Amino acid sequence: MPRIYDWSAKEAERRVTVADLLAARNFDKRYTQVTANTEDEAIAAEAAGIDMVVTRARNVATVRKAGPNLFITAALGFAEAITQDEILRTAFRALTDGADSVITARGMSTVAMLAREDIPVMGHLGLVPRKSTWLGKLRAVGKTAAEALELLERFRRLEDAGAFAVECEVIPARVMSEIRKRSGLVTVSLGSGPDADVVFLFTEDICGETDRLPRHARAYGNLRALxxxxxxxxxxxxxxxxxxxxxxxxxxxxxxxxxxxxxxxxxxxxxxxxxx
Incomplete structure (x- = not known):
């Protein structure tokens, strides 16, 4: 397991590093990612051999304590940090609490601002549920040739802004495969097919805790009944x-x-x- 120094200058071990993710395609390697916002979820992910988790920035310390070897990505909430200064402070706080990267669905200027500080930034493209009013409903993105080409351009802009990875949500699998060939970003597929560096599902969907399972998900448990x-x-x-x-x-x-x-x-x- 790779040894690193984390952002708080403490020696640590991780199942995967940013460098591993960037090299994944060269070794035909895929990783797994789930959500974890509680101690119990982080313990379960660690015990199950999951590589990566996404958590809210405010929960990083709890998740890191429970999952010492997980690669943690901190989600920077829209309301938790608004100005560029607040966003940067929130990002560095999450990193020093134990995160390995941050994810934001904000604009390219925010991605660029974070990347200039050498912060590993993950963007979010395809269906971004909180921005779905622009689409008119929750739906796949890239189902027409024009929309797929526009999506490819967004991938390029995100990479140019300095992101190292992108959460790809509900993009048609064949479109995702073609875009991946043309992008240097680490691709994290949430409902976008198997051709990605990381395959991602929400823990609540995997464990069967939701009332309605999204089409792209699969339930492996039935915690709802429990x-x-x-x-x-x-x-x-x-x-x-x-x-x-x-x-x-x-x-x-x-x-x-x-x-x-x-x-x-x-x-x-x-x-x-x-x-x-």
């Missing part, structure tokens, strides 16, 4: 507790502390003297 069982069991337990309290069956003698008779008598005697 969560429902937990919800029902929690309500049942709370109801039983309330009923026992109201019927005076809780707490029972075995669930309270006791005092020896002699000590209690001494206590009462002292009370009587004090009240006399």
């Amino acid at each position: 969560h429902e069982r937990v919800r029902i069991e929690r309500i049942s337990a709370l109801q039983a507790f309330r009923e026992d309290v109201l019927s005076n069956s809780f707490p029972a003698p075995k669930e309270v502390s006791i005092i020896a008779d002699a000590e209690f008598e001494s206590f009462q005697s002292a009370l009587n003297k004090n009240s006399a």
Whole structure:
């Protein structure tokens, strides 16, 4: 496992580095990426052998502690950092908290600003859900020749701005394959087919926690059913507790502390003297 110094100047080990990702195509290597925003999710990703995770910038410290060897990409939220100075501060804070790169869906000027500081920046092209009003709905991007050519141009502009990688969301697989041949960016496929350097799915989709599974995803578990069982069991337990309290069956003698008779008598005697 590669040894590095992280952005807080601490020696660390990572399953993959930026250099590995950039060289992936030369060795016909693909990596896996999922989301992780909690300690439990990071522990599971680490234990499962996942290479990379994406997390919100504010969660990096928690995820890094739980997943010491994961390659972590910090998502810079639109509302968490607005000005260029705030964005840069948020990025460096995420990096010193343990992130290996940052991802932003902002414009090229933001990508360029971050890249000028040698920050590994991942862009986001194709379907960017928060910008879907420009598309009119949630849909694949690049389904016409004109749109696919425009998308290729966006890849080139993103690379020119200094990004090292790009999350490619819901791009037709054949279009993605052709664009990848013409781009030096590390490609992270979320619903854009198998021809990419990294294949990405949301943990909640993989584990079967969502009400509606996106077309591009596959559920490998059924945590939703387990969560429902937990919800029902929690309500049942709370109801039983309330009923026992109201019927005076809780707490029972075995669930309270006791005092020896002699000590209690001494206590009462002292009370009587004090009240006399």
